[in-house]
Amino acid sequence: MSLIIVGSVAFDTIETPYGRREKIVGGSGTYCSLSASFFTQPEIVAVVGEDFPKETIEFFKNRRIDIRGLEIRPGKTFHWEARYGDDPNQRSTIRTELNVFQDFKPLLPPGYRQADIVFLANIDPDLQDDILAQVQKPKLVAMDTMNLWINTKPDSLLKVLEKVNIYFANDEEVRMLTKETNLVKAGNKILKRGPSLVVIKKGEHGALVLGEDFVFGVLAYPCKEVVDPTGAGDSFAGGFLGYLDKVRAINDKNEIRKASVYGSVLASYVIEDFGIERFKSLTQQDVEDRFSDFKKLVSF
Amino acid sequence: MSLIIVGSVAFDTIETPYGRREKIVGGSGTYCSLSASFFTQPEIVAVVGEDFPKETIEFFKNRRIDIRGLEIRPGKTFHWEARYGDDPNQRSTIRTELNVFQDFKPLLPPGYRQADIVFLANIDPDLQDDILAQVQKPKLVAMDTMNLWINTKPDSLLKVLEKVNIYFANDEEVRMLTKETNLVKAGNKILKRGPSLVVIKKGEHGALVLGEDFVFGVLAYPCKEVVDPTGAGDSFAGGFLGYLDKVRAINDKNEIRKASVYGSVLASYVIEDFGIERFKSLTQQDVEDRFSDFKKLVSF
Numbered sequence: 001m002s003l004i005i006v007g008s009v010a011f012d013t014i015e016t017p018y019g020r021r022e023k024i025v026g027g028s029g030t031y032c033s034l035s036a037s038f039f040t041q042p043e044i045v046a047v048v049g050e051d052f053p054k055e056t057i058e059f060f061k062n063r064r065i066d067i068r069g070l071e072i073r074p075g076k077t078f079h080w081e082a083r084y085g086d087d088p089n090q091r092s093t094i095r096t097e098l099n100v101f102q103d104f105k106p107l108l109p110p111g112y113r114q115a116d117i118v119f120l121a122n123i124d125p126d127l128q129d130d131i132l133a134q135v136q137k138p139k140l141v142a143m144d145t146m147n148l149w150i151n152t153k154p155d156s157l158l159k160v161l162e163k164v165n166i167y168f169a170n171d172e173e174v175r176m177l178t179k180e181t182n183l184v185k186a187g188n189k190i191l192k193r194g195p196s197l198v199v200i201k202k203g204e205h206g207a208l209v210l211g212e213d214f215v216f217g218v219l220a221y222p223c224k225e226v227v228d229p230t231g232a233g234d235s236f237a238g239g240f241l242g243y244l245d246k247v248r249a250i251n252d253k254n255e256i257r258k259a260s261v262y263g264s265v266l267a268s269y270v271i272e273d274f275g276i277e278r279f280k281s282l283t284q285q286d287v288e289d290r291f292s293d294f295k296k297l298v299s300f
Numbered sequence: 301m302s303l304i305i306v307g308s309v310a311f312d313t314i315e316t317p318y319g320r321r322e323k324i325v326g327g328s329g330t331y332c333s334l335s336a337s338f339f340t341q342p343e344i345v346a347v348v349g350e351d352f353p354k355e356t357i358e359f360f361k362n363r364r365i366d367i368r369g370l371e372i373r374p375g376k377t378f379h380w381e382a383r384y385g386d387d388p389n390q391r392s393t394i395r396t397e398l399n400v401f402q403d404f405k406p407l408l409p410p411g412y413r414q415a416d417i418v419f420l421a422n423i424d425p426d427l428q429d430d431i432l433a434q435v436q437k438p439k440l441v442a443m444d445t446m447n448l449w450i451n452t453k454p455d456s457l458l459k460v461l462e463k464v465n466i467y468f469a470n471d472e473e474v475r476m477l478t479k480e481t482n483l484v485k486a487g488n489k490i491l492k493r494g495p496s497l498v499v500i501k502k503g504e505h506g507a508l509v510l511g512e513d514f515v516f517g518v519l520a521y522p523c524k525e526v527v528d529p530t531g532a533g534d535s536f537a538g539g540f541l542g543y544l545d546k547v548r549a550i551n552d553k554n555e556i557r558k559a560s561v562y563g564s565v566l567a568s569y570v571i572e573d574f575g576i577e578r579f580k581s582l583t584q585q586d587v588e589d590r591f592s593d594f595k596k597l598v599s600f
Contacts, residue, residue, distance in 0.1 A: 086481040181386040183504070184522045204483070205505035208522060217519040217597050222484045222508060257600035297517050298598040300557035 001139070002043065003245040004112050005032045006131050007121030007234070008101060009046040009070065013081040014274060016088075018227045023079065024275035025056045028121035028144070031231035034279045035238025035266040037063040038287050039246040042238070043112050045069035045131070049077040049100045059280070068109045075100040088229040088271070089203040108134045117245050120164070121234060122146045125156035132163060140250050142166035142241060144233070150176050162194035165250075168237045170201045183208060184215075197256065199240070199263075201233050209260050214253060218260045219297060221268035221290065228274040232267040239266035265290045301439070302343065303545040304412050305332045306431050307421025307534070308401060309346040309370065313381040314574060316388075318527045323379065324575035325356045328421035328444070331531035334579045335538030335566040337363040338587050339546040342538070343412050345369035345431065349377040349400045359580070368409045375400040388529040388571070389503040408434045417545050420464070421534060422446045425456035432463060440550050442466035442541060444533070450476050462494035465550075468537045470501045483508060484515075497556070499540070499563075501533050509560050514553060518560045519597060521568035521590065528574045532567040539566035565590045 007029030013022050029046040036042040043066040050072060060067050078101035081094040105127065113136050120128040120143040128143060135141075141164045149157050150173060157177075161167060167190055171183060180186040187198040187210035200208045204226070206219040240263035249255035265287055272278050307329030313322050329346040336342040343366040350372060360367050378401035381394040405427065413436050420428040420443040428443060435441075441464045449457050450473060457477075461467060467490055471483060480486040487498040487510035500508045504526070506519040540563035549555035565587055572578050 182524060182526065184524045188524075202505065205502065206517075206519075210522075215522050215597060216600075217506075217522065219506075219517040219519070219598075222510075222515055222517065224482060224484045224488075226482065254600070261600050295600070297515060298519075300516075300518075300554070300561050300595070 001040075001116035001245045001248050002114070003036060003040055003117040003119065003241055004043040004045060004069070004108070004115040004135070005029055005036065005119045005121065005238070006045040006106070006128070007032055007119075007123060008078055009044070009048050009052070010078040010080055010101070012230060012275060013079070013095075014228055014230055015083040016228050017084070017086055018225070019274070021228075021274045025053065026080070026230055026275055027078065028231075028234040030276060031234035031270060032119060032121055032238035032241075033060065033065045034063060034276055035235040035270070036242030036245070037065050038239070038266065038282075038284060039242035039262070041066055042242060042245075043069055043115065045106050045108065045112065047071040047073055047100050047104045047106070049073060049075045052077045063279075069106065069112055071106065073100045082230070084229060088226040091229070106131060116140065117241055118142070119237060119241050120144070120160070121237070122149075125149050125153050125160045128160045129156065129163075132160070140165050140244070142168060142237065144168040144237060145173065147173055147176055158193060161190070164195050166197045166199060167195040168199045168201065168233070170203070170233060174198070174200050184210065199237075199260070201236055203229070203232070206264060207236065207260060209256065216257050216260055218264045219294070220264060221294065221297070223268060223271060226271050229271050230275065231270050235266040235270040236263035239263040261291060261294050262287070265294065301340075301416035301545045301548050302414070303336060303340055303417040303419065303541055304343040304345055304369070304408070304415040304435070305329055305336065305419045305421065305538070306345040306406070306428070307332055307419075307423060308378055309344070309348050309352070310378040310380055310401070312530060312575060313379070313395075314528055314530055315383040316528050317384070317386055318525070319574070321528075321574045325353065326380070326530055326575055327378065328531075328534040330576060331534035331570060332419060332421055332538035332541075333360065333365045334363060334576055335535040335570070336542030336545070337365050338539065338566065338582075338584060339542035339562070341366055342542060342545075343369055343415065345406050345408065345412065347371040347373055347400050347404045347406070349373060349375045352377045363579075369406065369412055371406065373400045382530070384529060388526040391529070406431060416440065417541055418442070419537060419541050420444070420460070421537070422449075425449050425453050425460045428460045429456065429463075432460070440465050440544070442468060442537065444468040444537060445473065447473055447476055458493060461490070464495050466497045466499060467495040468499045468501065468533070470503070470533060474498070474500050484510065499537075499560070501536055503529070503532070506564060507536065507560060509556065516557050516560055518564045519594070520564060521594065521597070523568060523571060526571050529571050530575065531570050535570040536563035536567040539563040561591060561594050562587070565594065
């Protein structure tokens, strides 16, 4: 099958209790594609400026990410700055410089339009809708979003939601979107809006996957050191969808369970170091080893 | 084997988004004993006033709880009032009237002193220590506590901690006691103070069980309606220890995994109704059914 990932490729300036890093590579599309690359050859759709490092593009290629959809434009790359406190679930955005991302309105390369799986990472819901319209007959469409769009473009967001099969969100976003505190009720409300599966990411508490007559819970791996939580959610989505693409499964509940665990595995690795650093040493064997650890963690 | 449970038997006035109940039966010893009674015949140690309802004592007897250690004193029963908001993990204590609990200094009935398992629910740590000294040769000692004692009697608390095998606590308490945000690190710090197992209860996010070279995670059951969260933690401990008493296991890691799940099962039921109401209709089969549901919930 094939998987396209639409999101941001960016510079992040990050401060956590473990230190500060200036303008390291980040972005939802980056984390998601790198994670998916452990299972399949994802096709990325994003835009960067001329200041974006050539070696990162080489790294994408080495990980067999298809970069035909990665546009390089005159100007500067999207730059986001954030700070985390002692609680990795709490972060404050310090700065957002959209730069070339401001006019991001991609035309999918012809080869991308037959994609089987489409992931619309967190970008303007109108843009998500435009891009989705360019894919001919996707078998599975997944989306993510953020509080900004829930607050400023709820109608556009709900319009996209009707067209997707899987909605990835964190617990706060699900509660905000549905005005419902209980996550099971909130998830069920979202299922009524279109998706057949809602994946509620809960940071250090793992994730809850809800469908009609289906519920699966996956823990977060009990990490001693959360060096940089950035990208955990996107890595979860990348591992999840990359795995489904690899096993050519769309609706198989057993595969969805495994996909959730692989998502959690990738998320648990990425937070061990700043930015995408951990991906540079991560091996296929590491991924399989931690998948087994997750089994031990919850089996009884 | 045999299990004694030392805690409060009380009146609770509870307000949640589902309603308000005045002076219904509650207390850590109550929840813990009722939960344990699904596995063994727990021996309760507590004090109530003359106003305590006879029918609840009959209910304890019907559930084969040994009430020789339940003292009835002239005066009024301990009364606690609390309010929960939309988030069941957040509660405010409105009122605490100790009443007969003020002078609670129990002498264990002779038949209790040979107990194999001792659970010291959340009471003054000096009292926990006194009571523990009355048990001849316990095979397993477990304790719970609360933020009040962590703040006001940390030395007494640490003294008891050295003598126990299992420490039950919620995430907030573990962080407060160790001044460590990361729960795995916090748990490891506590393991160095004495216990061989730390059970970190995380409300709607389940529980994390940590030992030396041992980690097990159990989800909370995804409940749609959390009517009254009171007693969930004590029910967890009761199910956990009741099960260990039943299977006569102290150190068996597989049994500890199952005990954790049974703890979560009992906690998931008690919150479905106010106070101890749910225990009145709960059957052995219900408990086993949900144990199986927990397997389905996490298996992959």
